[in-house]
Amino acid sequence: MGLIKTEEYGYCYGSETILPGYRDMEDTGFYIADTGVLYVSQSKKLKNIYPLVYDCDNLVKAQYNAQKGKGDRAEINDFNDNINERLADLYVSLHDMTYVPGKYKIKDIIDKKKRTIMIAPFYPDRIVHHSVINVLGPRWIHVFVSHTYACIKGRGIHKCMEDIHHALITDRKGTEFCFKMDITKYFDNVDHAALKAIIRRVIADQQMLWLLDAIIDSNGKDKGLPIGNFTSQYLANLYLAYFDHWVLEELNRTVRDKFGVRIYYYRYMDDIVVLCASKEALHYVLDMMGLYLASELKLEIKSNWQIFPVDDRGIDYVGFRQNHYGILLRKSILTRFYSKFRKISKKYHVKDIDDIKHLFPSEYGWILRCSEEHSNFIFNNCLQHGKECIEYRAAG
Numbered sequence: 001m002g003l004i005k006t007e008e009y010g011y012c013y014g015s016e017t018i019l020p021g022y023r024d025m026e027d028t029g030f031y032i033a034d035t036g037v038l039y040v041s042q043s044k045k046l047k048n049i050y051p052l053v054y055d056c057d058n059l060v061k062a063q064y065n066a067q068k069g070k071g072d073r074a075e076i077n078d079f080n081d082n083i084n085e086r087l088a089d090l091y092v093s094l095h096d097m098t099y100v101p102g103k104y105k106i107k108d109i110i111d112k113k114k115r116t117i118m119i120a121p122f123y124p125d126r127i128v129h130h131s132v133i134n135v136l137g138p139r140w141i142h143v144f145v146s147h148t149y150a151c152i153k154g155r156g157i158h159k160c161m162e163d164i165h166h167a168l169i170t171d172r173k174g175t176e177f178c179f180k181m182d183i184t185k186y187f188d189n190v191d192h193a194a195l196k197a198i199i200r201r202v203i204a205d206q207q208m209l210w211l212l213d214a215i216i217d218s219n220g221k222d223k224g225l226p227i228g229n230f231t232s233q234y235l236a237n238l239y240l241a242y243f244d245h246w247v248l249e250e251l252n253r254t255v256r257d258k259f260g261v262r263i264y265y266y267r268y269m270d271d272i273v274v275l276c277a278s279k280e281a282l283h284y285v286l287d288m289m290g291l292y293l294a295s296e297l298k299l300e301i302k303s304n305w306q307i308f309p310v311d312d313r314g315i316d317y318v319g320f321r322q323n324h325y326g327i328l329l330r331k332s333i334l335t336r337f338y339s340k341f342r343k344i345s346k347k348y349h350v351k352d353i354d355d356i357k358h359l360f361p362s363e364y365g366w367i368l369r370c371s372e373e374h375s376n377f378i379f380n381n382c383l384q385h386g387k388e389c390i391e392y393r394a395a396g
Contacts, residue, residue: 079122
């Protein structure tokens with residue numbers, strides 16, 4: 001700590017200087033060399049954080065997370081056979097900024113619809129992806145509004161369902177109508193220039209920007225985030241973060257002034273639900289959202305958008321279907337559970353709810369989040385009939 005003399009500015013404090021009482025430093029996020037931590041509060045614009053990416057502890061954690069649950073694979077085994085040398089080489093390539101993304105493997109998968117995924121090499125790319133998100137993921141939280149849920153620890157689909165349910169039961173009149181939409185081929189249409197501009201609203205570290213730009217451009221196109229990259233889901237969520245703020249801070253105010261009502265807004269990645277007391281207001285919301293997405297983010301709303309009375313149809317969203325009277329499990333999820341139950345019950349005698357809890361822990365957790373009447377209906381059908389039930393009761 002101390003003064004140094006520079007040709008341009010004369011005497012000034014050196015980069016290692018720490019001044020706890022100087023509040024203007026709070027927007028810099030100063031990095032303490034060789035510690036792996038930031039000294040002062042994380043800022044609206046993150047600076048001096050790139051060394052955290054290639055910090056040794058972070059690289060070890062990143063390689064562990066990257067291979068966790070992947071089983072016995074040749075490329076992972078090859079990495080583990082030379083793990084010390086590989087991590088040392090990766091440290092050098094990130095430190096010296098010589099890292100170059102590898103070539104993707106292209107694979108088509110069918111999950112309800114056909115998707116093309118791009119698989120990056122395990123070493124070095126997937127380790128780099130994890131190391132970046134280890135650093136940036138927790139520090140991007142302040143950008144997101146409370147009602148966006150994807151890729152945010154402590155939220156997720158169940159928190160989303162609970163927040164919608166809370167709005168439905170506390171303001172029945174104000175949630176009479178629902179607008180439901182998603183975005184056409186969202187991951188394929190993320191504009192690189194727009195995404196980079198958004199990232200620069202939260203990051204001012206040129207080295208970190210270099211690495212993020214390299215990852216974003218690694219598909220060799222001007223658009224699209226590779227489905228399969230660990231970074232893609234986080235970047236895709238960030239891409240709509242300032243759209244969220246615009247909806248809640250600007251559009252909501254306009255709707256109040258123009259129609260005398262408020263809107264309730266929820267987003268899980270590119271799937272969006274808006275609740276309101278006025279159907280006319282929701283059509284206005286649709287038009288304004290479409291204009292913003294097209295002009296600012298180069299995106300289009302998918303043509304299958306819906307505006308409907310909540311109690312006539314129910315909101316089918318994040319695995320549940322709910323209205324003002326209750327919460328049901330989505331029919332496709334319930335059908336899969338019954339099918340799985342039928343197969344397992346041929347091998348094991350399922351005599352009570354505790355058996356269901358231990359044999360089907362994931363499904364049990366989903367069912368418990370439904371209305372009590374619906375949960376009991378599912379459990380009783382399983383225990384009393386011991387076979388797949390095809391009935392699907394409507395809420396209310």
